Amino acid sequence: MLKIIETNSPEETWKLGYRLGEAAAGGQVICLNGDLGVGKTVFTQGFAAGLGIGEPVNSPTFTILQIYEEGRLPLYHFDVYRIGDVEEMDEIGYEDYFFGGGVCLIEWASLIEELLPEQVIRITMEKDMEKAFDYRRITIDGYDF
Ligand code: ADP
Ligand code: MG
DSSP: OEEEEEESSHHHHHHHHHHHHHHOOTTOEEEEEOOTTSSHHHHHHHHHHHTTOOSOOOOOTTOSEEEEOSSSSOEEEEEOTTOSOTHHHHHTTHHHHHTSSSEEEEETGGGGGGGSOSSOEEEEEEEOTTTOTTOEEEEEESOOO
């Protein structure tokens, strides 16, 4: 099933993330794709809050994976934007996270497409400058909520 959600502010995208974080189940792998600055991290911040994570969530420049364990479920936040080679994923032992009991959120997941499990939730975010500067079209594939 494909679901399309339109947001018009960062707060709306944050709230969408929050809702999905509240509903999240262990084992989910959520792939976030879309250009730089589209709102993947804003979504992730809402998602983390929805899981009950209080500490600040960012996309660290030189870290592929950040782990947050204080919420209802462990959150494994990947940002693979700067990955040079998929072997870097092996080095961090990604399979333990993809196939573990927590939730994975992967910014720029398309860059590691060959490593993704068969069953993932795909979230694609797009701008449309003809609509508005803060408009985002968010397409969710593979998730019923
Ligand atoms: P990404 O992680 O995709 O590179 P970020 O989440 O870091 O992007 O940044 C998104 C930027 O776009 C933020 O500055 C945010 O305030 C802004 N923004 C404007 N409108 C929206 C919207 N509707 N949803 C999400 N972010 C938005
Ligand atoms: Mg980001």
